[in-house]
Amino acid sequence: MNILRKFILSHPRTGDSEKKRKSDWFSSITLSTTVILGVMNIIRQLVMSTEDIVPSRLFLSSLSVLVLLVLYGYSRYGRYPQVNFAFSLLGTVIVILLMLDSSDVIQSLNYLIIVTLFSQFFLSPNMMLLLATIQVVLVVLLAFLSGVVSFDALVAGPLSFLASVPIVIYLFSIHQEDWDEYRTAELEQTKERYRIISEANTDYALSFTVEKNRQLTPEWRSASFETVTGYSYKEIMTQPPLNWLVMVHSDDQQAQREQIQRAIDEKQTHESEARLITKDGELKYVRNIHHPVVDESGTVTHLYSTTQDITAQHLARQHAFELALERERIQLLRDFITQASHEFRTPLSLINSNLYLLERTDHQREERFKIIYNQTQALNNLVERLVTMVELDSGVEMKHQPVAINSVVDMVTVAYSTELKHYHMTVDLAQRLPMILGDTHYLHKALLEILKNAVQHTPVDGAITLRAYPVNAGKINLEIQDTGQGILPEDQPHIFKRFYRGDKSQTTRGFGLGLAIAQRIIEAHGGKITFETSPGKGTTFTIQLKVADQLDDATIT
Structure with a gap:
Protein backbone atom coordinates (compact mmCIF):
# COMPACT_ATOMS: atom_id res chain seq x y z
CA MET A 1 0.00 0.00 0.00
CA ASN A 2 2.83 2.44 0.86
CA ILE A 3 4.58 1.63 -2.43
CA LEU A 4 1.37 2.36 -4.37
CA ARG A 5 0.95 5.68 -2.55
CA LYS A 6 4.47 6.68 -3.60
CA PHE A 7 3.48 6.21 -7.25
CA ILE A 8 0.12 7.97 -6.93
CA LEU A 9 1.08 10.94 -4.74
CA SER A 10 2.53 14.01 -6.39
CA HIS A 11 6.18 14.95 -6.14
CA PRO A 12 7.12 16.76 -2.86
CA ARG A 13 8.19 19.84 -4.86
CA THR A 14 4.74 20.23 -6.42
CA GLY A 15 3.73 23.32 -4.41
CA ASP A 16 0.77 24.30 -2.26
CA SER A 17 -1.76 21.84 -0.83
CA GLU A 18 -4.46 22.58 -3.44
CA LYS A 19 -2.05 21.97 -6.28
CA LYS A 20 -0.83 18.76 -4.65
CA ARG A 21 -4.39 17.52 -4.18
CA LYS A 22 -5.28 17.99 -7.85
CA SER A 23 -1.97 16.51 -8.97
CA ASP A 24 -2.59 13.43 -6.81
CA TRP A 25 -6.04 13.05 -8.33
CA PHE A 26 -4.90 13.19 -11.96
CA SER A 27 -1.84 11.05 -11.26
CA SER A 28 -4.13 8.30 -10.00
CA ILE A 29 -6.44 8.63 -13.06
CA THR A 30 -3.64 8.49 -15.64
CA LEU A 31 -1.81 5.70 -13.84
CA SER A 32 -4.94 3.55 -13.46
CA THR A 33 -5.90 4.09 -17.13
CA THR A 34 -2.37 3.16 -18.19
CA VAL A 35 -2.45 -0.03 -16.13
CA ILE A 36 -5.88 -1.02 -17.48
CA LEU A 37 -4.85 -0.52 -21.15
CA GLY A 38 -1.54 -2.29 -20.61
CA VAL A 39 -3.19 -5.29 -18.94
CA MET A 40 -5.82 -5.45 -21.70
CA ASN A 41 -3.09 -5.52 -24.37
CA ILE A 42 -1.31 -8.36 -22.60
CA ILE A 43 -4.53 -10.36 -22.16
CA ARG A 44 -5.51 -9.77 -25.82
CA GLN A 45 -2.21 -11.10 -27.08
CA LEU A 46 -2.38 -14.12 -24.78
CA VAL A 47 -5.98 -15.04 -25.56
CA MET A 48 -6.45 -14.08 -29.21
CA SER A 49 -4.85 -15.97 -32.07
CA THR A 50 -2.38 -14.30 -34.35
CA GLU A 51 -4.93 -14.10 -37.18
CA ASP A 52 -7.48 -12.27 -34.94
CA ILE A 53 -5.11 -9.57 -33.74
CA VAL A 54 -5.61 -6.28 -35.64
CA PRO A 55 -2.20 -4.63 -35.91
CA SER A 56 -3.61 -1.10 -36.11
CA ARG A 57 -5.58 -1.49 -32.88
CA LEU A 58 -2.60 -3.08 -31.11
CA PHE A 59 -0.42 -0.21 -32.23
CA LEU A 60 -3.03 2.34 -31.14
CA SER A 61 -3.45 0.86 -27.68
CA SER A 62 0.32 0.55 -27.17
CA LEU A 63 0.82 4.15 -28.26
CA SER A 64 -1.94 5.23 -25.86
CA VAL A 65 -0.15 3.48 -23.00
CA LEU A 66 3.06 5.37 -23.78
CA VAL A 67 1.24 8.71 -24.01
CA LEU A 68 -0.55 8.04 -20.72
CA LEU A 69 2.77 7.29 -19.02
CA VAL A 70 4.07 10.66 -20.18
CA LEU A 71 0.92 12.39 -18.92
CA TYR A 72 1.28 10.56 -15.59
CA GLY A 73 4.79 11.92 -15.19
CA TYR A 74 3.65 15.47 -15.96
CA SER A 75 0.73 15.29 -13.55
CA ARG A 76 2.99 14.24 -10.65
CA TYR A 77 4.87 17.53 -11.02
CA GLY A 78 1.76 19.67 -10.82
CA ARG A 79 1.15 20.26 -14.54
CA TYR A 80 -2.38 18.95 -14.33
CA PRO A 81 -4.03 21.68 -16.54
CA GLN A 82 -1.99 20.52 -19.55
CA VAL A 83 -2.51 16.89 -18.55
CA ASN A 84 -6.29 17.43 -18.39
CA PHE A 85 -6.46 18.78 -21.92
CA ALA A 86 -4.05 16.20 -23.33
CA PHE A 87 -5.96 13.37 -21.63
CA SER A 88 -9.27 14.56 -23.12
CA LEU A 89 -7.64 15.07 -26.52
CA LEU A 90 -6.19 11.56 -26.39
CA GLY A 91 -9.65 10.17 -25.66
CA THR A 92 -11.02 12.09 -28.65
CA VAL A 93 -8.32 10.78 -31.00
CA ILE A 94 -8.82 7.18 -29.82
CA VAL A 95 -12.59 7.36 -30.41
CA ILE A 96 -12.18 8.88 -33.90
CA LEU A 97 -9.55 6.34 -34.93
CA LEU A 98 -11.76 3.52 -33.69
CA MET A 99 -14.55 5.03 -35.79
CA LEU A 100 -12.52 4.48 -38.95
CA ASP A 101 -12.19 0.80 -38.13
CA SER A 102 -15.78 0.25 -37.03
CA SER A 103 -18.74 -1.10 -38.96
CA ASP A 104 -21.10 1.28 -37.09
CA VAL A 105 -19.48 4.74 -37.38
CA ILE A 106 -22.32 6.67 -35.76
CA GLN A 107 -22.37 4.34 -32.76
CA SER A 108 -18.60 4.73 -32.33
CA LEU A 109 -18.79 8.52 -32.45
CA ASN A 110 -21.29 8.49 -29.59
CA TYR A 111 -18.39 7.61 -27.29
CA LEU A 112 -17.16 11.18 -27.78
CA ILE A 113 -20.10 12.21 -25.59
CA ILE A 114 -18.44 10.36 -22.68
CA VAL A 115 -15.17 12.24 -23.34
CA THR A 116 -17.04 15.56 -23.43
CA LEU A 117 -18.95 14.97 -20.22
CA PHE A 118 -15.84 13.67 -18.45
CA SER A 119 -13.76 16.67 -19.55
CA GLN A 120 -16.20 19.30 -18.32
CA PHE A 121 -15.40 18.33 -14.72
CA PHE A 122 -11.71 19.21 -15.07
CA LEU A 123 -11.23 21.71 -17.91
CA SER A 124 -11.77 25.44 -17.76
CA PRO A 125 -14.61 26.86 -19.92
CA ASN A 126 -12.18 28.13 -22.58
CA MET A 127 -10.30 24.83 -22.73
CA MET A 128 -13.61 22.99 -22.88
CA LEU A 129 -14.74 25.11 -25.86
CA LEU A 130 -11.40 24.53 -27.58
CA LEU A 131 -11.69 20.76 -27.10
CA ALA A 132 -15.24 20.77 -28.51
CA THR A 133 -14.08 22.73 -31.56
CA ILE A 134 -11.24 20.27 -32.18
CA GLN A 135 -13.64 17.33 -31.81
CA VAL A 136 -16.10 18.75 -34.36
CA VAL A 137 -13.36 19.65 -36.85
CA LEU A 138 -11.70 16.23 -36.58
CA VAL A 139 -14.99 14.36 -36.96
CA VAL A 140 -16.01 16.38 -40.03
CA LEU A 141 -12.60 16.15 -41.71
CA LEU A 142 -12.13 12.45 -41.12
CA ALA A 143 -15.70 11.71 -42.17
CA PHE A 144 -15.27 13.48 -45.50
CA LEU A 145 -11.78 12.20 -46.11
CA SER A 146 -12.63 8.60 -45.33
CA GLY A 147 -16.08 8.65 -46.92
CA VAL A 148 -17.42 6.19 -44.38
CA VAL A 149 -20.36 8.39 -43.36
CA SER A 150 -22.37 11.22 -44.92
CA PHE A 151 -22.55 14.77 -43.56
CA ASP A 152 -26.33 14.49 -43.12
CA ALA A 153 -25.87 11.41 -40.94
CA LEU A 154 -23.29 13.24 -38.82
CA VAL A 155 -25.55 16.25 -38.31
CA ALA A 156 -28.52 14.04 -37.45
CA GLY A 157 -26.30 11.94 -35.17
CA PRO A 158 -23.60 12.95 -32.69
CA LEU A 159 -22.30 16.11 -34.40
CA SER A 160 -25.16 18.37 -33.26
CA PHE A 161 -24.75 17.11 -29.70
CA LEU A 162 -20.96 17.61 -29.80
CA ALA A 163 -21.47 21.16 -31.04
CA SER A 164 -24.29 22.23 -28.71
CA VAL A 165 -23.45 20.60 -25.38
CA PRO A 166 -20.00 22.27 -24.98
CA ILE A 167 -21.61 25.66 -25.66
CA VAL A 168 -24.23 25.05 -22.98
CA ILE A 169 -21.53 23.84 -20.59
CA TYR A 170 -19.40 26.89 -21.46
CA LEU A 171 -22.23 29.34 -20.72
CA PHE A 172 -23.06 27.54 -17.48
CA SER A 173 -19.38 27.53 -16.47
CA ILE A 174 -19.07 31.26 -17.13
CA HIS A 175 -22.09 31.88 -14.93
CA GLN A 176 -20.66 29.55 -12.27
CA GLU A 177 -17.31 31.35 -12.36
CA ASP A 178 -19.04 34.70 -11.91
CA TRP A 179 -20.99 33.30 -8.98
CA ASP A 180 -17.82 31.78 -7.48
CA GLU A 181 -15.98 35.08 -7.87
CA TYR A 182 -18.83 36.88 -6.12
CA ARG A 183 -18.89 34.35 -3.27
CA THR A 184 -15.09 34.42 -3.03
CA ALA A 185 -15.05 38.22 -2.87
CA GLU A 186 -17.77 38.13 -0.22
CA LEU A 187 -15.81 35.53 1.75
CA GLU A 188 -12.60 37.56 1.48
CA GLN A 189 -14.46 40.64 2.67
CA THR A 190 -15.80 38.66 5.65
CA LYS A 191 -12.30 37.36 6.39
CA GLU A 192 -10.90 40.88 6.26
CA ARG A 193 -13.57 42.14 8.62
CA TYR A 194 -12.86 39.25 10.97
CA ARG A 195 -9.12 39.93 10.77
CA ILE A 196 -9.56 43.61 11.61
CA ILE A 197 -11.94 42.86 14.49
CA SER A 198 -9.77 40.01 15.74
CA GLU A 199 -6.58 42.07 15.74
CA ALA A 200 -8.33 44.91 17.56
CA ASN A 201 -9.89 42.53 20.06
CA THR A 202 -8.39 42.01 23.52
CA ASP A 203 -9.51 38.35 23.49
CA TYR A 204 -8.04 35.45 21.59
CA ALA A 205 -8.85 31.81 20.88
CA LEU A 206 -6.74 28.67 20.54
CA SER A 207 -7.58 25.27 19.09
CA PHE A 208 -5.80 22.03 20.03
CA THR A 209 -5.96 18.44 18.88
CA VAL A 210 -6.18 16.07 21.84
CA GLU A 211 -3.89 13.11 21.21
CA LYS A 212 -4.49 9.60 22.58
CA ASN A 213 -1.94 10.24 25.36
CA ARG A 214 -3.92 13.35 26.38
CA GLN A 215 -1.22 15.66 25.01
CA LEU A 216 -2.35 18.81 23.20
CA THR A 217 -1.15 19.63 19.69
CA PRO A 218 -1.78 23.27 18.66
CA GLU A 219 -3.63 23.58 15.35
CA TRP A 220 -5.09 27.09 15.14
CA ARG A 221 -5.18 30.49 16.84
CA SER A 222 -7.07 33.72 16.22
CA ALA A 223 -5.27 36.71 14.72
CA SER A 224 -5.47 38.62 18.01
CA PHE A 225 -3.13 36.12 19.71
CA GLU A 226 -0.01 38.05 18.69
CA THR A 227 -1.66 41.39 19.49
CA VAL A 228 -2.60 40.41 23.04
CA THR A 229 0.44 38.34 24.06
CA GLY A 230 3.21 39.90 21.99
CA TYR A 231 4.41 36.39 21.04
CA SER A 232 4.36 35.07 17.50
CA TYR A 233 2.58 31.80 16.85
CA LYS A 234 5.85 29.99 16.10
CA GLU A 235 7.50 31.20 19.31
CA ILE A 236 4.91 29.46 21.47
CA MET A 237 2.95 26.88 19.53
CA THR A 238 5.89 25.06 17.95
CA GLN A 239 7.33 24.24 21.38
CA PRO A 240 6.66 21.04 23.41
CA PRO A 241 3.05 20.37 24.51
CA LEU A 242 1.60 22.90 26.95
CA ASN A 243 4.76 25.02 26.62
CA TRP A 244 2.43 27.88 25.71
CA LEU A 245 1.65 28.05 29.44
CA VAL A 246 4.96 29.91 29.85
CA MET A 247 2.84 33.00 29.18
CA VAL A 248 0.89 32.26 32.36
CA HIS A 249 2.22 33.50 35.70
CA SER A 250 4.32 30.79 37.34
CA ASP A 251 2.02 30.69 40.38
CA ASP A 252 -1.00 29.98 38.13
CA GLN A 253 0.48 27.44 35.68
CA GLN A 254 -0.28 24.32 37.71
CA ALA A 255 -3.89 25.40 38.25
CA GLN A 256 -4.28 25.97 34.50
CA ARG A 257 -2.89 22.52 33.70
CA GLU A 258 -5.34 20.99 36.15
CA GLN A 259 -8.26 22.95 34.64
CA ILE A 260 -7.38 21.75 31.14
CA GLN A 261 -7.04 18.11 32.21
CA ARG A 262 -10.28 18.36 34.20
CA ALA A 263 -12.11 19.70 31.14
CA ILE A 264 -10.83 16.74 29.09
CA ASP A 265 -11.50 14.14 31.80
CA GLU A 266 -14.99 15.40 32.66
CA LYS A 267 -15.82 16.32 29.03
CA GLN A 268 -17.28 19.59 30.25
CA THR A 269 -16.48 23.26 29.80
CA HIS A 270 -14.33 24.68 32.58
CA GLU A 271 -13.64 28.31 33.37
CA SER A 272 -10.86 29.84 35.44
CA GLU A 273 -8.96 33.07 35.95
CA ALA A 274 -5.20 33.53 35.77
CA ARG A 275 -2.46 36.08 35.36
CA LEU A 276 -0.81 36.35 31.95
CA ILE A 277 2.58 37.90 31.30
CA THR A 278 3.07 39.30 27.80
CA LYS A 279 6.36 39.21 25.92
CA ASP A 280 7.22 42.75 27.03
CA GLY A 281 6.54 41.85 30.68
CA GLU A 282 3.09 43.42 31.05
CA LEU A 283 0.85 41.68 33.59
CA LYS A 284 -2.72 41.00 32.48
CA TYR A 285 -5.60 39.30 34.24
CA VAL A 286 -7.47 36.87 31.98
CA ARG A 287 -10.42 34.50 32.10
CA ASN A 288 -9.81 31.16 30.34
CA ILE A 289 -12.68 29.01 29.06
CA HIS A 290 -11.74 25.47 27.98
CA HIS A 291 -14.34 23.67 25.85
CA PRO A 292 -13.72 20.01 24.88
CA VAL A 293 -15.14 18.58 21.64
CA VAL A 294 -16.40 15.00 21.93
CA ASP A 295 -16.91 12.72 18.92
CA GLU A 296 -19.63 10.08 18.46
CA SER A 297 -17.60 7.47 20.36
CA GLY A 298 -17.33 9.73 23.41
CA THR A 299 -13.65 10.54 22.87
CA VAL A 300 -12.38 14.10 23.30
CA THR A 301 -10.74 14.98 19.98
CA HIS A 302 -10.27 18.73 20.25
CA LEU A 303 -10.04 21.43 22.86
CA TYR A 304 -11.07 25.01 22.16
CA SER A 305 -9.74 27.63 24.58
CA THR A 306 -10.79 31.25 24.65
CA THR A 307 -8.93 33.83 26.68
CA GLN A 308 -10.64 37.07 27.71
CA ASP A 309 -8.67 40.04 28.96
CA ILE A 310 -10.36 41.07 32.23
CA THR A 311 -7.58 43.34 33.45
CA ALA A 312 -9.86 46.39 33.45
CA GLN A 313 -12.61 44.55 35.34
CA HIS A 314 -10.09 43.11 37.81
CA LEU A 315 -8.52 46.48 38.48
CA MET A 389 -8.37 43.87 69.94
CA VAL A 390 -5.02 44.87 68.43
CA GLU A 391 -3.54 41.55 69.59
CA LEU A 392 -6.38 39.60 67.99
CA ASP A 393 -6.09 41.56 64.75
CA SER A 394 -2.36 40.86 64.56
CA GLY A 395 -2.95 37.10 64.93
CA VAL A 396 -1.57 36.62 68.41
CA GLU A 397 -0.44 33.06 69.12
CA MET A 398 -2.61 31.51 71.81
CA LYS A 399 -1.28 28.88 74.22
CA HIS A 400 -3.66 25.97 73.77
CA GLN A 401 -3.70 23.42 76.54
CA PRO A 402 -6.33 21.29 78.32
CA VAL A 403 -8.67 23.57 80.26
CA ALA A 404 -11.58 22.81 82.61
CA ILE A 405 -14.35 25.23 81.64
CA ASN A 406 -15.78 25.19 85.18
CA SER A 407 -12.51 26.56 86.55
CA VAL A 408 -12.64 29.42 84.03
CA VAL A 409 -16.21 30.22 85.13
CA ASP A 410 -15.13 30.21 88.79
CA MET A 411 -12.24 32.59 88.08
CA VAL A 412 -14.51 35.01 86.21
CA THR A 413 -17.21 35.09 88.90
CA VAL A 414 -14.61 35.64 91.63
CA ALA A 415 -12.86 38.41 89.69
CA TYR A 416 -16.17 40.16 89.04
CA SER A 417 -17.77 39.40 92.41
CA THR A 418 -17.88 43.05 93.52
CA GLU A 419 -20.14 44.01 90.61
CA LEU A 420 -22.16 40.77 90.70
CA LYS A 421 -23.20 41.23 94.35
CA HIS A 422 -25.83 43.74 93.20
CA TYR A 423 -27.61 41.04 91.14
CA HIS A 424 -29.30 37.74 91.73
CA MET A 425 -26.48 35.57 90.41
CA THR A 426 -27.01 31.87 89.71
CA VAL A 427 -24.20 29.54 88.62
CA ASP A 428 -25.29 26.12 87.36
CA LEU A 429 -22.32 24.03 86.21
CA ALA A 430 -22.59 20.40 85.20
CA GLN A 431 -20.12 18.19 87.00
CA ARG A 432 -17.29 16.29 85.31
CA LEU A 433 -17.44 18.24 82.09
CA PRO A 434 -14.82 17.09 79.56
CA MET A 435 -11.76 19.25 79.08
CA ILE A 436 -11.48 21.71 76.24
CA LEU A 437 -8.28 22.76 74.48
CA GLY A 438 -7.72 26.49 74.82
CA ASP A 439 -5.91 29.50 76.21
CA THR A 440 -7.12 30.16 79.76
CA HIS A 441 -6.13 33.83 79.63
CA TYR A 442 -8.17 34.61 76.50
CA LEU A 443 -11.10 32.38 77.47
CA HIS A 444 -11.25 34.32 80.74
CA LYS A 445 -11.36 37.58 78.74
CA ALA A 446 -14.15 36.33 76.45
CA LEU A 447 -16.38 35.13 79.30
CA LEU A 448 -15.72 38.28 81.32
CA GLU A 449 -16.72 40.53 78.40
CA ILE A 450 -20.06 38.74 77.99
CA LEU A 451 -20.67 38.86 81.74
CA LYS A 452 -19.87 42.60 81.78
CA ASN A 453 -22.33 43.07 78.91
CA ALA A 454 -25.04 41.31 80.94
CA VAL A 455 -24.34 43.48 84.02
CA GLN A 456 -24.27 46.64 81.93
CA HIS A 457 -27.71 46.02 80.41
CA THR A 458 -29.46 44.50 83.45
CA PRO A 459 -30.95 46.73 86.17
CA VAL A 460 -29.79 46.30 89.77
CA ASP A 461 -31.49 43.37 91.52
CA GLY A 462 -32.01 41.74 88.13
CA ALA A 463 -31.15 38.09 87.57
CA ILE A 464 -28.05 36.75 85.82
CA THR A 465 -27.63 33.02 85.29
CA LEU A 466 -24.51 31.22 84.14
CA ARG A 467 -24.77 27.58 82.98
CA ALA A 468 -22.33 25.00 81.58
CA TYR A 469 -23.46 21.63 80.24
CA PRO A 470 -22.45 19.03 77.64
CA VAL A 471 -24.24 18.61 74.30
CA ASN A 472 -24.10 15.98 71.58
CA ALA A 473 -21.18 15.52 69.15
CA GLY A 474 -18.51 16.23 71.78
CA LYS A 475 -19.36 19.86 72.53
CA ILE A 476 -19.90 22.01 75.61
CA ASN A 477 -22.38 24.88 75.89
CA LEU A 478 -21.80 27.84 78.16
CA GLU A 479 -24.83 30.13 78.64
CA ILE A 480 -24.99 33.64 80.13
CA GLN A 481 -28.62 34.66 80.64
CA ASP A 482 -29.87 38.01 81.95
CA THR A 483 -33.22 39.69 82.61
CA GLY A 484 -32.14 43.00 81.14
CA GLN A 485 -33.52 45.23 78.42
CA GLY A 486 -32.83 42.81 75.55
CA ILE A 487 -31.60 43.75 72.08
CA LEU A 488 -33.72 45.69 69.60
CA PRO A 489 -34.30 44.03 66.17
CA GLU A 490 -32.45 46.80 64.30
CA ASP A 491 -29.38 46.32 66.51
CA GLN A 492 -29.21 42.52 66.39
CA PRO A 493 -27.26 42.18 63.08
CA HIS A 494 -24.54 44.54 64.35
CA ILE A 495 -23.86 43.63 67.98
CA PHE A 496 -20.59 41.80 67.17
CA LYS A 497 -19.19 44.71 65.13
CA ARG A 498 -16.44 46.64 66.84
CA PHE A 499 -17.34 50.12 68.13
CA TYR A 500 -21.04 49.43 67.55
CA ARG A 501 -23.38 50.57 70.31
CA GLY A 502 -27.13 50.21 70.32
CA ASP A 503 -27.40 53.16 72.72
CA LYS A 504 -26.79 56.07 70.35
CA SER A 505 -27.37 58.58 73.16
CA GLN A 506 -24.34 57.06 74.97
CA THR A 507 -26.14 57.04 78.31
CA THR A 508 -24.83 53.50 78.80
CA ARG A 509 -21.12 53.13 79.50
CA GLY A 510 -19.09 51.06 77.04
CA PHE A 511 -16.72 51.24 74.11
CA GLY A 512 -18.47 48.84 71.70
CA LEU A 513 -15.60 46.34 71.78
CA GLY A 514 -16.62 43.74 74.37
CA LEU A 515 -18.77 41.44 72.22
CA ALA A 516 -16.43 41.81 69.23
CA ILE A 517 -13.50 40.68 71.41
CA ALA A 518 -15.50 37.75 72.80
CA GLN A 519 -16.51 36.54 69.33
CA ARG A 520 -12.94 36.72 67.98
CA ILE A 521 -11.59 34.70 70.92
CA ILE A 522 -14.32 32.03 70.75
CA GLU A 523 -13.90 31.57 66.98
CA ALA A 524 -10.12 31.33 67.45
CA HIS A 525 -10.85 28.31 69.66
CA GLY A 526 -12.91 26.59 66.96
CA GLY A 527 -16.18 27.51 68.67
CA LYS A 528 -19.10 29.82 68.00
CA ILE A 529 -21.21 32.31 69.92
CA THR A 530 -24.94 32.87 69.34
CA PHE A 531 -27.69 34.73 71.14
CA GLU A 532 -31.43 34.74 71.73
CA THR A 533 -33.15 37.89 72.90
CA SER A 534 -36.54 39.29 73.75
CA PRO A 535 -36.66 43.11 73.97
CA GLY A 536 -37.64 44.16 77.47
CA LYS A 537 -37.18 40.66 78.91
CA GLY A 538 -33.52 39.82 78.51
CA THR A 539 -30.87 38.06 76.43
CA THR A 540 -29.13 34.68 76.47
CA PHE A 541 -25.66 34.31 74.95
CA THR A 542 -24.54 30.75 74.18
CA ILE A 543 -20.88 29.85 73.72
CA GLN A 544 -20.30 26.45 72.14
CA LEU A 545 -16.84 24.87 72.36
CA LYS A 546 -15.51 21.52 71.21
CA VAL A 547 -14.02 19.15 73.75
CA ALA A 548 -10.32 18.38 73.55
CA ASP A 549 -10.54 15.10 71.60
CA GLN A 550 -12.83 16.72 68.97
CA LEU A 551 -10.31 19.42 68.05
CA ASP A 552 -7.55 19.17 65.49
CA ASP A 553 -4.89 21.46 64.15
CA ALA A 554 -7.28 22.91 61.56
CA THR A 555 -9.56 24.35 64.25
CA ILE A 556 -6.84 25.75 66.50
CA THR A 557 -5.37 29.09 65.44
Missing part, protein backbone atom coordinates in the same frame (compact mmCIF):
# COMPACT_ATOMS: atom_id res chain seq x y z
CA ALA A 316 -11.99 47.99 38.85
CA ARG A 317 -12.95 45.30 41.38
CA GLN A 318 -9.66 45.77 43.20
CA HIS A 319 -10.14 49.53 43.25
CA ALA A 320 -13.71 49.14 44.51
CA PHE A 321 -12.49 46.75 47.22
CA GLU A 322 -9.77 49.17 48.26
CA LEU A 323 -12.28 52.02 48.36
CA ALA A 324 -14.66 49.92 50.46
CA LEU A 325 -11.79 48.95 52.75
CA GLU A 326 -10.70 52.55 53.05
CA ARG A 327 -14.27 53.62 53.81
CA GLU A 328 -14.44 50.93 56.49
CA ARG A 329 -11.16 52.12 57.97
CA ILE A 330 -12.38 55.70 58.00
CA GLN A 331 -15.66 54.61 59.58
CA LEU A 332 -13.80 52.59 62.22
CA LEU A 333 -11.56 55.56 62.96
CA ARG A 334 -14.57 57.87 63.15
CA ASP A 335 -16.35 55.45 65.50
CA PHE A 336 -13.23 55.09 67.60
CA ILE A 337 -12.74 58.83 67.92
CA THR A 338 -16.42 59.31 68.77
CA GLN A 339 -16.40 56.59 71.41
CA ALA A 340 -12.96 57.45 72.78
CA SER A 341 -13.73 61.14 73.12
CA HIS A 342 -16.77 60.31 75.23
CA GLU A 343 -15.35 57.39 77.20
CA PHE A 344 -12.11 59.14 78.08
CA ARG A 345 -13.64 62.58 78.63
CA THR A 346 -16.13 61.42 81.29
CA PRO A 347 -13.63 59.77 83.70
CA LEU A 348 -11.08 62.52 83.16
CA SER A 349 -13.70 65.15 83.94
CA LEU A 350 -14.65 63.33 87.14
CA ILE A 351 -11.02 62.96 88.14
CA ASN A 352 -10.33 66.66 87.56
CA SER A 353 -13.42 67.81 89.45
CA ASN A 354 -12.69 65.56 92.42
CA LEU A 355 -9.07 66.66 92.56
CA TYR A 356 -10.31 70.24 92.60
CA LEU A 357 -12.69 69.44 95.48
CA LEU A 358 -9.93 67.67 97.38
CA GLU A 359 -8.00 70.90 97.33
CA ARG A 360 -11.00 72.81 98.75
CA THR A 361 -12.27 70.45 101.47
CA ASP A 362 -11.08 67.70 103.74
CA HIS A 363 -14.41 66.00 104.44
CA GLN A 364 -15.54 63.20 102.11
CA ARG A 365 -11.88 62.74 101.09
CA GLU A 366 -12.22 58.94 101.10
CA GLU A 367 -15.25 59.05 98.83
CA ARG A 368 -13.45 61.35 96.43
CA PHE A 369 -10.47 59.04 96.23
CA LYS A 370 -12.82 56.13 95.57
CA ILE A 371 -14.37 57.97 92.61
CA ILE A 372 -10.93 58.77 91.23
CA TYR A 373 -9.87 55.14 91.63
CA ASN A 374 -12.99 53.81 89.85
CA GLN A 375 -12.59 56.19 86.94
CA THR A 376 -8.93 55.34 86.64
CA GLN A 377 -9.87 51.66 86.50
CA ALA A 378 -12.46 52.46 83.82
CA LEU A 379 -9.78 54.12 81.71
CA ASN A 380 -7.47 51.18 82.29
CA ASN A 381 -10.21 48.76 81.15
CA LEU A 382 -10.76 50.75 77.96
CA VAL A 383 -7.06 50.71 77.15
CA GLU A 384 -6.92 46.99 77.94
CA ARG A 385 -9.75 46.29 75.49
CA LEU A 386 -8.02 48.26 72.76
CA VAL A 387 -4.80 46.34 73.35
CA THR A 388 -6.68 43.01 73.26
